[in-house]
Amino acid sequence: MDNYLSLFTEYNIAAAFWVNIQLTFWAALISLAIGTVLALMRISPVPSFEAIGAAYVTIFRNTPLTIIILFGVLALFNQLGFTLSPNFNENFFRMAVMGLAIYHAAFVCEAIRSGVNTVPVGQAEAARAIGLGFLPAARLIILPQAFRGAVVPLGNVLIALIKNTTVASVGSVAVEASSVMKTALEFRGDIIIPIFLTFALGFVLIVIPVGLLTTWLSRKMAVAR
Amino acid sequence: MSASVLFDAPGPKGRRRILIANVVGALIIAWLIFLVVSGLAGKGQMSPDKWAPLFTSNAWTNFFLPGLTNTLKAAAVSIVLSVAFGLIFGLGRLSEHKAWNWTSAVVVEFFRAVPVLLMMVFFNIFFARSGLVPGSEAPFWAVVVALTLYNGSVVAELVRSGVHNLPKGQREAGIAIGLTHSQSLRLVEVPQALVSMLPALIGQCVVILKDSALGYIIGYTEFLFYSRTFGAANANTLQGLLLAAAVFILINYTLTKLAEWVSRRLGSRGPRRTTPGEPAAVGLPVGLPGLPDTDADAGPRR
Numbered sequence: 297m298d299n300y301l302s303l304f305t306e307y308n309i310a311a312a313f314w315v316n317i318q319l320t321f322w323a324a325l326i327s328l329a330i331g332t333v334l335a336l337m338r339i340s341p342v343p344s345f346e347a348i349g350a351a352y353v354t355i356f357r358n359t360p361l362t363i364i365i366l367f368g369v370l371a372l373f374n375q376l377g378f379t380l381s382p383n384f385n386e387n388f389f390r391m392a393v394m395g396l397a398i399y400h401a402a403f404v405c406e407a408i409r410s411g412v413n414t415v416p417v418g419q420a421e422a423a424r425a426i427g428l429g430f431l432p433a434a435r436l437i438i439l440p441q442a443f444r445g446a447v448v449p450l451g452n453v454l455i456a457l458i459k460n461t462t463v464a465s466v467g468s469v470a471v472e473a474s475s476v477m478k479t480a481l482e483f484r485g486d487i488i489i490p491i492f493l494t495f496a497l498g499f500v501l502i503v504i505p506v507g508l509l510t511t512w513l514s515r516k517m518a519v520a521r
Numbered sequence: 522m523s524a525s526v527l528f529d530a531p532g533p534k535g536r537r538r539i540l541i542a543n544v545v546g547a548l549i550i551a552w553l554i555f556l557v558v559s560g561l562a563g564k565g566q567m568s569p570d571k572w573a574p575l576f577t578s579n580a581w582t583n584f585f586l587p588g589l590t591n592t593l594k595a596a597a598v599s600i601v602l603s604v605a606f607g608l609i610f611g612l613g614r615l616s617e618h619k620a621w622n623w624t625s626a627v628v629v630e631f632f633r634a635v636p637v638l639l640m641m642v643f644f645n646i647f648f649a650r651s652g653l654v655p656g657s658e659a660p661f662w663a664v665v666v667a668l669t670l671y672n673g674s675v676v677a678e679l680v681r682s683g684v685h686n687l688p689k690g691q692r693e694a695g696i697a698i699g700l701t702h703s704q705s706l707r708l709v710e711v712p713q714a715l716v717s718m719l720p721a722l723i724g725q726c727v728v729i730l731k732d733s734a735l736g737y738i739i740g741y742t743e744f745l746f747y748s749r750t751f752g753a754a755n756a757n758t759l760q761g762l763l764l765a766a767a768v769f770i771l772i773n774y775t776l777t778k779l780a781e782w783v784s785r786r787l788g789s790r791g792p793r794r795t796t797p798g799e800p801a802a803v804g805l806p807v808g809l810p811g812l813p814d815t816d817a818d819a820g821p822r823r
Contacts (some may be wrong), residue, residue, distance in 0.1 A: 341528050342546055345542070361734075371759035375566070392579075459635075477642060478646075488643070495639055509792070
């Protein structure tokens with residue numbers, strides 16, 4: 297038991313999870329912004345905008361996240377010398393955030409689009425009838441209801457994002473949970489199963505409340521029809 | 522599709538505005554492509570010696586094809602095992618045995634909440650140390666077991682929601698002809714659920730294929746690993762990664778289209794299916810637990 301408890305003094309597990317939470321927070325904000333714009337483009341009446349949105353979703357939804365994160369470090373940073381911050385570690389953190397955001401924006405877009413599909417035709421017709429154009433109608437009528445209808449799929453994307461922040465390890469963000477677990481496993485061969493269960497439980501404790509919260513929120517926000 | 526719902530047929534003024542916006546959009550795309558290409562050219566990345574090596578027979582026979590074979594091998598084994606895992610625990614979650622039901626629920630919820638990469642890293646070291654599999658095969662089995670545990674749990678939820686989405690009459694008919702609960706599940710409900718969940722299942726194959734690239738991180742010699750090795754040897758990592766991405770996109774896009782086609786085909790069958798042609802139904806994001814909103818009535822989520 298003491299043997300196991302020494303794990304917590306040797307490795308700062310809470311700090312490792314804190315990195316994953318920070319990655320989640322920034323990537324969620326940025327992907328929500330990109331995803332909303334993409335969703336607007338995909339429902340707009342302009343064919344070229346629609347094509348940009350569709351192409352973005354097809355490309356990034358079908359690319360493994362590992363390639364996207366790796367591309368940031370190996371291609372953009374190593375080969376092209378592109379940086380997002382003069383600070384070495386900060387640069388990799390931001391690149392990982394951008395990689396995660398770009399990848400998940402495709403899923404946010406699809407989640408919002410599925411929310412738009414829950415808005416009855418009558419709402420769009422009513423918006424037109426009182427003289428609203430595309431952007432005012434989207435902003436005042438369609439999107440507010442679409443977001444309320446998209447709580448569950450958006451929550452699912454958020455859960456996926458939380459778990460996918462572990463992939464940042466390949467983007468040289470070396471202090472996040474999966475990298476710390478790897479080091480711990482390598483140096484503490486006597487307790488590898490307890491180490492795995494500890495880290496796994498950490499994710500269960502983060503993910504399950506988020507799942508419960510989205511379910512509760514989706515009931516609370518559901519538009520009565 | 523939404524366009525016809527959200528917009529009236531535009532008048533002459535609206536048509537002109539749409540035309541202008543359309544041209545502006547096209548110009549923006551052209552400008553962006555130009556920026557990227559000229560930016561790359563400015564760094565000497567568009568020169569033929571960076572791209573030509575990708576299309577030589579050496580590149581394909583010694584790097585890309587062996588890598589692709591390993592990726593497809595891991596994905597294929599994981600898909601088969603995931604479906605088996607999903608059937609066992611999906612049936613478990615529908616079982617009337619309290620203990621079995623609870624065990625399945627805990628297993629499914631646990632493996633859906635743990636990142637696939639975390640499992641891969643653990644199993645890689647676990648297999649290497651315990652000697653359960655030959656040392657050189659540890660990364661392969663780590664990839665397969667991690668993918669199976671996660672995607673199998675998702676498939677278990679698909680089975681559950683598929684059965685919940687069936688008309689009630691199916692079960693009632695089963696009971697009426699004297700089948701027990703588990704016989705009715707096995708002989709009447711699950712076979713129909715499997716057909717209706719086929720599109721979502723193909724979507725899950727996309728997830729498995731994408732997640733198999735995580736094997737790169739634990740040193741499994743899959744497609745990304747070889748693309749990277751090739752890129753390092755020829756000083757064209759950027760181009761090698763782009764090629765790897767393009768191949769993944771091509772395969773996954775084909776699978777997604779296949780799922781849509783199957784979904785349409787099934788549309789002309791029975792009255793209810795799991796999510797008809799819903800974009801979110803196919804191609805669930807990596808690590809997306811459960812199905813999206815469309816089958817919220819089946820309560821696949823906690």
